[in-house]
Amino acid sequence: MNEIKLIDDHLFNLAMPEDGLVFDALLILDPGLANRVMWQKKAHTIVQQYSRKKLKAEIETVHQKLFNEPEHQSFRQGVLALFSKK
């Protein structure tokens, strides 16, 4: 489990400069490490994509509420009026 943290610290530049040297040494000593770093980086990319998708869904829910629920009628009308003048 420590290796996951070690790689995270490396990826996010959280490590101290001396730890960076240790990491470089580990990369030489453990040929599989570079590969695990690469996959962990991809895992972070996927986590970001997943999270953005979820956040966008939350924002879309807000949009639907604002543009459908009666209590937001005046807001809705104000915005839609901008586009009806064309």
Place this chain on the structure above:
Amino acid sequence: MADRNFFSSTAAERELAFIALYKKAFPAVAKYVNKMGGSFEEAKDIFQDTLVIYYEKTVNAAVTLHTNEQAYLMGIAKNLWAKRFRENVQHTLLDTRHLEITADEELQPSAARLLHYLENAGQKCMEILKAFYYDNLPVNKITELFGYSGVRSATVQKYKCMEKVRETIKEKSLTYADFIE
């Protein structure tokens, strides 16, 4: 207003925050997009991506907001509009601070399939990782939200999940070959 701490909390609190931001800034963004010849749908897309960028910046504390929040959102929206519709923006002043960010990149088909797989097979882990890495929630908040016995077990779970997702991606990469690119 510089305090966006209410973002780093539950989905219900985020909803209230987004409603407030929508009411505060969407009319001005819609007016701008309309003036630039855009449609309501385009204004909606631009504004939603603006909120994603704003959210990411605030939870990561990449910016300290000294300026008016509405003006700040408008700045991001204008840049997104400029980026998407460059031909329409000869008269727009470009603020390059935001141009490096994008919230609407298209996923490669393989990445989308992988994401779909993880959404179904590993949703709990993805939610935990989202809370830690994307929402940047404090570990004690995550412990509470996910019902862990303590901060330590939440942290252990974070690394277990990262390892699980990493290994899943590696394993699936043979099936979803172009994800490796």
